Amino acid sequence: MELNQEISQYIRDHSGEALELLTTLAAIPAPSNQEEKRVEFCRSWLRQQGASEVLVDPALNVICPVGNWKEGPVSIFMAHTDVVFPDTDPLPVVRDGNILRAPGVGDDTANLTALLMAAKFVLQRGLSPREGGVLFVANSGEEGLGNLKGSRQLMADYGKRTRQVISFDGGTGGIINRAVGSRRYRVEIRTEGGHSYGDFGNRNAIAVMASLIDALYAVKVPQGGRTTFNVGVIKGGTSVNTIAQQAEMLYEFRSDCREDLEIMERHFQALIAAWQTKGVTVEVQLVGERPTMGPVDPAAQQALVEQICAAIRRWSDQELRLKSGSTDCNIPLSMGIPSACTGCYIGGGAHTREEWLRIDSLEAGLHLAFDLVLQAF
Template sequence: MTRPPHRKAHDLSAKSLSTWCRGELDELLGDVSMLVRHESPSGEKALLDRTADSIMAWLDRRLGAPDHWTRHDHAEHGDLLEVTYSGATGAPVLMIGHYDTVWPSGTLDGWPFAVRADGTATGPGIYDMKAGLVTGVWAVLALRAFDLPCPTVRFLFNGDEELGSPKSRPHIERAAQDCLAALVLEPGVGWDVKTERKGVGIFTVTTHGVEAHAGNNPTDGASAVHALAEIVHQLTREADHDRGTTINVGTISGGTARNVIAGQASCLIDIRVSEQAEAERIDRVFAALRASDPRVRVRVDGRWSRPPMRLGPASRTLFDLANDVATALRAPLDPISVGGGSDANFVSALGLPVLDGLGASGGGAHARHEHVVVDDIPDRVALVAGLLSRLADEPRGQRHPQDG
């Protein structure tokens, strides 16, 4: 790894950081390739553990021994790595990323990491979000290379994000409390970053009816399938696209045979909301669900896996800092609102400053055309590095007020 001549901070531009990263691009891509080659599907504990082992070794190799680290063990999910490197501030900057992917083991056999002639690199999990982990680590390296101030950095790398972070959520919420800001290394939207995300609800509605012969004694039965059809209609009418509330019934199952009045039926429902008030409204809708046939019982299971992420005053200040760096480096940022959730939602709900989408640019998350734009990697690293440098000085390591 090359080291630039020492330069004073006020002589340095974000473009200089990017230029240095461009000279280290082969090393950067080597780290991305290493992470992609470690398959880490959310449901395969042994593979997740091996990936976490490799990440700890990689951090030691790139950044040296951390000042503090904890591996939060999870019996069924990927462990959470909490790793802190002390810097110019007392309060840390939290950098969040996940190493689990949606891709089952064996995917790599037919889809290995590759840098393609069109200027993209591909492989399972490269965009969502292994290149993002590399972006965060190399941002710290870039600041060190120029002897620039870097805040204390606390990395949180978890292995259950694609499942909704059920085990990691309390650790993320705890770790964020004393931080200057949280930077989430999920993929960006082109050059832009994510400032708002929808809240996510995952629910199952089950109806329990009374079985009977459909031909001989139909009135003795109470169809769970018919009742569920009514309820699906009731629920989908509650969507409010003007307020950002979507309701999707993804699967339906029920009954045992064509000529049997169904005794049970169920459906899986995905709900997205832009406002917490809408989540509360939908909770009231669920509580009031009834079948027209009183013999059919209705049960609702599930949870709101992520609260909505909103752009409050503290996060707006953080975005403005990032925008200053991005404008000097390449182009201004647009604050993007997206429908998917991430671990940024948890930090936002606490009223703490958070910015998401600071990882790779590219596309194809959860799809076979998943890829990152190779030429953008140095600029994305420089953007995060420049933002870290600003946070080391702004406002002299003091925390921003909460959004409230």
């Protein structure tokens, strides 16, 4: 179905409703693995729009199915509910003229709003997919240690029948069409510790951790693709006059090249083995793993990317940017399913408490989301 004048007028007529929905959603806390409040809101809202069936699966994905989704091939449109912030109280939402500010307001609440509004249109018009079924999914666990739990569950349940996946995530103009894989580890070091004066000379877990971090940062990344690494969190110690008995860190490395990811894994494991010979306890836990690209048909992937590019050109003057990234699309891409990620707003400050978006960009974002969704009908 083409996005005609009538549908465009519908979007304009409902842009105020979309802004109200965004403002409401943005205030609802949704830390990764604690998305229940947004899950319940989305489920209730979709039912109010006329959905005959709304499912919530074990991973806390909210799924609104349309058409022959139980047996036929399915196309999936998704946007994640979780944000990076740990708040369990309402998030602060502030409007300042044409700017709306809130932690997570763009990533990914604006895109979730666009997805929901497109689903509402489909439901209220009683549209049927051209082939098989369509799943509108407000999915969980995209951020941080959510470890793509929602996308994993979707692919476990529907992957064998999935034709393609479009994830609404990020800002308008960006298209993520290649998967950046990653591995994330929690490393804990324990020593005998003691009093800073009376037991001086005992090993300090913080100092041992610091030396390990220094060694990790001395590793030269391989050059097969783009590879990075980072120590994002460090914790440990008891007081200023205590030799630390315990310290821990969160460390990740990522790459858009499968072979380079394995090289980084070998470097990491070699350093851990070396530090385990230093007479201290070193324990390692894999807390997150995201796969890289699988055997995706190049022609099918290119066709999907061109479809998204064309829609962006129709509704935005933003520069097109094809790039690699770590998103919900990692899971279907690793399985060979054509998938890509794009966004429906203009803003900045993602993953900071000062995140913002331009309210006047939302109508074009709705047009983009409707355009891509309605091509399945």
